[in-house]
Amino acid sequence: MSFRTRRVILSTPFLMLYEFFLMKYLFLLFGGLEDVYLILLTILFGVFKIVPMFFEEKKSRPITRFLEHISSFWIFMSLFVLFDLILIYAIGAFVKLPIYVIVLLLLLVPLITIYSYWHAHKIIIHEKTIELDNINQDIDIVHLSDVHFGSIRHK
Numbered sequence: 189m190s191f192r193t194r195r196v197i198l199s200t201p202f203l204m205l206y207e208f209f210l211m212k213y214l215f216l217l218f219g220g221l222e223d224v225y226l227i228l229l230t231i232l233f234g235v236f237k238i239v240p241m242f243f244e245e246k247k248s249r250p251i252t253r254f255l256e257h258i259s260s261f262w263i264f265m266s267l268f269v270l271f272d273l274i275l276i277y278a279i280g281a282f283v284k285l286p287i288y289v290i291v292l293l294l295l296l297v298p299l300i301t302i303y304s305y306w307h308a309h310k311i312i313i314h315e316k317t318i319e320l321d322n323i324n325q326d327i328d329i330v331h332l333s334d335v336h337f338g339s340i341r342h343k
Contacts, residue, residue, distance in 0.1 A: 193241045204234045213273050265301040272297050
């Protein structure tokens with residue numbers, strides 16, 4: 189078992205705990221949802237995180253890459269949901285927010301996430317020419333950052 193798979197297996201219960209409370213506070217804005225359903229949703233997200241790891245370790249498949257995409261997308265979006273919930277509850281402590289404002293703030297999260305996801309998967313190349321007086325030869329410098337090579341990005 190690879191280090192990455194072990195890391196995902198060990199971190200998933202903590203992620204599931206975070207997701208449970210995140211969804212609990214999210215659904216409380218609209219009247220709540222029974223904990224049984226929240227636990228089932230949390231387990232489903234945990235399965236989406238762990239199962240692809242075992243299959244990707246042996247051989248990469250489109251379905252496991254798709255499940256990993258969904259899992260990564262949800263984890264990324266859940267961070268924005270957390271910030272949004274903190275904002276909603278902080279403002280709600282002082283002012284009664286109308287439901288349409290809450291829904292609007294929550295609908296911004298998927299839009300920002302989709303834009304961020306698209307922008308993160310678009311490879312951008314910037315070429316810069318730096319003139320230095322005391323160097324007599326051409327030097328090429330390449331800087332790569334935040335590439336995310338792995339089971340998601342093979343190219």
